[in-house]
Ligand SMILES: Cc1ncc(C[n+]2csc(CCOP(=O)(O)OP(=O)(O)O)c2C)c(N)n1
């Protein structure tokens with residue numbers, strides 16, 4: 001075990017997979033000579049050279065399309081899209097091509113590829129650079145969509161994603177890159193499609209993914225001081241969704257708060273809420289509480305932006321609300 | 329690019345003293361404004377991503393001065409000087425960078441999203457190449473309405489590798505639109521040197537694929553850019569046809585404030601600084617007897633005043649109150665649904 005940042009954990013996963021499997025190669029804008037705009041690929045270009053670590057022009061749609069083609073030919077490309085906002089230029093290749101090929105061609109083709117990209121806001125980058133759009137991809141059959149919250153999961157899930165034979169959309173978060181945690185050394189794989197209970201508790205389930213898991217854990221700490229034991233369920237995988245872990249948690253606690261950084265309407269929380277109502281309605285003691293980003297394009301001004309993003313306080317208040325305890 | 333000094337002298341002489349002095353003043357204003365913005369960023373008055381255009385003044389001042397009132401201008405995230413040169417009040421630009429209500433976008437846009445519809449500064453956009461397509465649209469509207477307006481679209485060398493760029497050139501030509509494509513070739517897109525990511529390293533040659541007349545000019549020579557842009561705008565206006573200009577220039581600073589600049593050598597940066605557009609222009613003005621050192625000092629004093637006024641104005645402007653401002657303007661009018 002070693003302490004490392006989320007960024008370092010990703011870097012280690014990429015490096016290990018590049019070493020392990022000749023068919024793994026990286027592509028993306030400024031991931032090579034520049035070491036990546038968030039430095040996730042730091043040192044890899046130097047170590048592996050431009051055959052394995054390729055700088056690309058600003059051509060998102062074609063980069064992803066080329067990855068789909070390379071995957072069809074047996075490579076395992078890992079594409080970095082600088083941020084999820086720019087992936088909108090590549091949605092055609094992701095949705096109409098990567099996600100469809102296996103089924104549409106009768107199961108005769110595979111597309112083993114990964115598209116990595118960070119989402120999230122909070123850095124005053126404005127409306128076009130601060131979105132959490134993972135749900136767009138999570139609605140598409142044929143894609144695996146994961147969003148790890150901790151360095152350990154970042155490493156284990158990236159390695160698992162690269163080895164998976166399906167197209168995987170791997171969602172990072174700009175606010176997570178510098179966060180630290182224990183990461184097992186060497187061969188360490190986290191299965192895709194499984195949620196993880198990051199904190200056990202008996203009173204209320206807080207269901208979240210990506211950076212919101214850290215807020216949920218902080219909220220659980222605050223609640224614990226008031227005698228409320230929250231269970232934090234980290235979805236980790238958005239598609240497939242681990243229905244059983246969510247259900248089991250709510251069966252235990254009878255209360256639920258669902259959280260996401262992005263917009264809630266038709267969102268991840270809409271899906272988790274529906275899942276809870278479908279599978280655990282009989283166990284619920286109260287309506288669940290949904291917490292999500294305010295539904296406006298992200299404003300630049302600091303106070304305005306902060307007002308848009310879910311907070312620890314909101315999660316605490318949400319837990320108390322569903323527990324019918326008045327907020328202090 | 330070989331420089332023919334005789335031709336350059338002739339080009340200079342074809343402009344009035346007023347115009348030449350105006351170009352100097354505007355380039356200097358943008359230089360000092362941008363330096364101040366950099367300072368304000370380090371003092372945390374300005375947040376988010378900040379892309380300074382120091383070094384590129386001759387390119388954008390020369391190009392924008394070729395436009396007339398009523399002409400549309402679209403830009404990128406490196407756009408403070410583009411806005412100011414198109415007539416946007418520097419005070420409102422600074423207020424936007426400070427995130428205040430008197431900013432051009434009421435503090436919601438920030439450095440990358442300035443806008444002034446009255447001046448037809450149609451916005452700074454942060455999706456590379458995205459605004460090129462929008463420029464096709466205003467040019468279409470001008471033709472549709474049979475007006476005499478021209479649209480100018482600013483974009484970088486990096487943007488020319490994006491599909492939107494190519495589709496926009498094609499459509500502008502097919503529809504015969506009065507659109508000047510203005511490629512600011514500062515030779516890098518983030519850390520990527522042009523030759524590492526573009527099959528064709530002279531951007532203007534890409535226009536040939538769409539049969540759009542194009543030329544490459546020295547983007548450190550404000551007169552060269554102005555003359556080429558003026559001719560292009562005139563042709564676009566009269567003949568209803570797109571035109572393409574590539575101005576070769578250099579950004580002295582990093583891509584954004586976060587860029588350590590490891591992908592290029594100090595010597596290279598120094599070499600371009602020695603070709604500084606403002607310094608070079610001053611020499612030419614002095615030689616031609618069009619200005620004196622005192623004139624430059626007067627300009628320095630004047631732009632210092634404008635920049636200070638901008639900072640004072642921005643400082644005095646209130647922060648937007650989320651309770652009032654946050655949910656306004658998502659839609660036009662009151663939307664009769666409750667959204668989250
Ligand atoms: C579609 C898209 N992809 C990637 C980015 C990230 N990005 C921002 S600026 C930039 C480089 C653009 O280079 P260029 O067009 O030459 O303009 P310059 O920054 O040099 O002015 C990149 C890759 C983006 N904003 N939009």
Ligand SMILES: [Mg+2]
Nearest residue numbers: 484485516517
């Ligand atoms: Mg450039």
